[in-house]
Amino acid sequence: MALKYFNQIVSNGLTYSIDKLILRGSFNPKVQIEDFPGQFRSVPFLYEFQQILFRNEDVCLSQHYDNGGFMQYKDLFKVQLQSSETAVFAFGLNGFNGSDLSRWKIEFNPNKCFPDSFLSSLIWYCVSNSAHPYISSLDFAVDIPLPREDFFFMKDNRKYQLVMNSASDKTEYLGCRHEMGFCKLYNKQIESKLESSMTRFEITASLANEDSTFSIQEVFDRIPVIYYFDSMQITHDETCLNGTERVLLEYALINPQSVQMLGRYMRVKIQGYLDKHVKRLEVDKDILMKLYQWVGELI
Secondary structure, eight states: OOOOOOOOOEEEEEEEEEEEEEEEEEEOOEEEEEEHHHHHEEEEEEHHHHHHHHTTTTTTEEEEEOOOOSSSSEEEEEOOOOOOOEEEEEEEOOOOSSSGGGGEEEEEEEEHHOOOOHHHHHHHHHHTEEEEEEEEEEEEEEEEEOOOEEEEEEEOSSSSEEESSSSSSSEEEEEEETTTTTTTEEEEHHTTTTTSSSSSEEEEEOOSSSSSSOHOOOOTTOOOOEEEEEEGGTTSOOOOOOHHHHHHHHHHHHHHHGGGGSSSSHHHHHHHHHTEEEEEEEOHHHHHHHHHHHHTTTT
């Protein structure tokens, strides 16, 4: 099985893409539709959205859900596309005041859902009949064709969480979900049942509300330090590290002076690997900016 991408950018062996996207806005209560050339009539926004779905049942399947909970959207549509992937359209936020009832949210994975002309037309319908549409959240994904166990996620002052089943099957998180700079490092090979090694790093860019100003620099500032063990450069006469040595290596990355506390043989071995095989993951910020600019074109 191979990963599916859309509008990805490949550089230095890394594949950059947008893995999740949330758009928000406030729809106009009435929209103008053209029955005949030059003849228009006014209809409710949500009524016309449902008509678009009904008229295109040959290219999609849709499910509608009613919600009444506080801070939930009253009308939620799960639209299954011809690719069998799903996009979510939610309308009418049960918020603090009546104006929230005009709010909408669109959530989907561009890698899985695009290209799809019908999905694009639904997004355009919502955006073109709305005030203040904006990018609420997106996940930048960086795929590295190396084993997960070869990566070392450096902690900082953000909340840290580790979910670990084994050295290769582990997921690390930095920050809080749905907030700017939330990071995730995990084994994409296991998740997507790939034949070859693949580690994915994700970082979330998000806005609190439509009045917030997006700064790509905030994303850059929250990219953590990630080291990886460049096993591709090992020569045939070198020995791989065992589990204990990998722990020592990871500790040495955090506390370089700790290498001097090891015995001579282990000190030489760990220092040798630090010098020759441990590299820092360099995320291309220009590529992230290009991907963000592409997403901006949707609205």
